[in-house]
Amino acid sequence: xxxxxxxxxxxxxxxxxxxxxxxxxxxxxxxxxxxxxxxxxxxxxxxxxxxxxxxxxxxxxxxxxxxxxxxxxxxxxxxxxxxxxxxxxxxxxxxxxxxxxxxxxxxxxxxxxxxxxxxxxxxxxxxxxxxxxxxxxxxxxxxxxxxxxxxxxxxxxxxxxxxxxxxxxxxxxxxxxxxxxxxxxxxxxxxxxxxxxxxxxxxxxxxxxxxxxxxxxxxxxxxxxxxxxxxxxxxxxxxxxxxxxxxxxxxxxxxxxxxxxx
Numbered sequence: 001x002x003x004x005x006x007x008x009x010x011x012x013x014x015x016x017x018x019x020x021x022x023x024x025x026x027x028x029x030x031x032x033x034x035x036x037x038x039x040x041x042x043x044x045x046x047x048x049x050x051x052x053x054x055x056x057x058x059x060x061x062x063x064x065x066x067x068x069x070x071x072x073x074x075x076x077x078x079x080x081x082x083x084x085x086x087x088x089x090x091x092x093x094x095x096x097x098x099x100x101x102x103x104x105x106x107x108x109x110x111x112x113x114x115x116x117x118x119x120x121x122x123x124x125x126x127x128x129x130x131x132x133x134x135x136x137x138x139x140x141x142x143x144x145x146x147x148x149x150x151x152x153x154x155x156x157x158x159x160x161x162x163x164x165x166x167x168x169x170x171x172x173x174x175x176x177x178x179x180x181x182x183x184x185x186x187x188x189x190x191x192x193x194x195x196x197x198x199x200x201x202x203x204x205x206x207x208x209x210x211x212x213x214x215x216x217x218x219x220x221x222x223x224x225x226x227x228x229x230x231x232x233x234x235x236x237x238x239x240x241x242x243x244x245x246x247x248x249x250x251x252x253x254x255x256x257x258x259x260x261x262x
Contacts, residue, residue: 055148055223062214064233065197068225069216072148072187078221081137082189085249088135089113089158110166116155120256124175131155138251145185145253149225153185153253161193164244170198170235173226173252182255183227188218190248194241195224197234218250 060067073081091111114122115138116131123129134142138156146152159168173184195216202211214234218224226236238250 060214060216062197062234063199063211065199065214065230066227067230068227070148070223071219071221072144072223073189073221075221078189081141082220082249084137085135085158085189088137089115089160089249090132091158091160092129110168111160111162113158113160114155115158116256120155122155122157122175122177122254122256124173141187141251142253145187145223148223149183149185151182151185151255153182153255155254155256157252157254159250159252161191161238161248161250163247164191164193164241167240168238170203170237172200172231172235173254174231177256179255179257180228183225184231185253186218186224186226187251187253188220188222188224188248189250190220191244191246192217192219193238193244193248194218195236195238197230197236199234203235 055070055072058069060069091113114129114131115134116122118131118133120131121128122131138158142153142156161167178184195218197214197216199209199211199213201207201209202213216224
């Protein structure tokens, strides 16, 4: 992610033979040099415009795991975004608030909603969900993520955890609808929660390898990028934390591949 940080200033070039040239040639040389520097500045400004929200990234790596983590929103802005989402997001109810695991149907231990571009659907845990139209706040957060990462997203899964009792079990975001080359961008608002990665070869009683899990605390206003091939090799979860008493909203922005482009 270093390529998205503000580049340093360019050094001016100077050669000794330029000082011995005629005044006319020297003036022309200086003019050409100024024009080159101005062009470099324009090019640099254009590059920065594409990523207009540069943030200090923290790289998180392990075998087959590649993530980038940063604080995307300051506290005041994150507080405001949380309040706006509380007013705008409509969560699923009834059958849409359930998942299927190994043939059994369970109520989801959190609230969920799906938003995105018109006509998009997303199938996971045995349930197909259609995208509701973007709300103004979801659209604004999506655009901020795009400006920061250079990646475009057409769908978001919203999870609301009322407190530390609400949780998410181990899973991988590897559904066939997702663009395998696009990272999943996870924005957290509200209570900080532990987020745990576990390698697929180190899960359960019959694990075949000793690989330490990777544990993160996702802060209020943070952005976690799960880059390929992370979701191929690593499961992730948000475990119960009984001491957490405040709510949290998590937005996972994704790129769904349209059927005609698969």
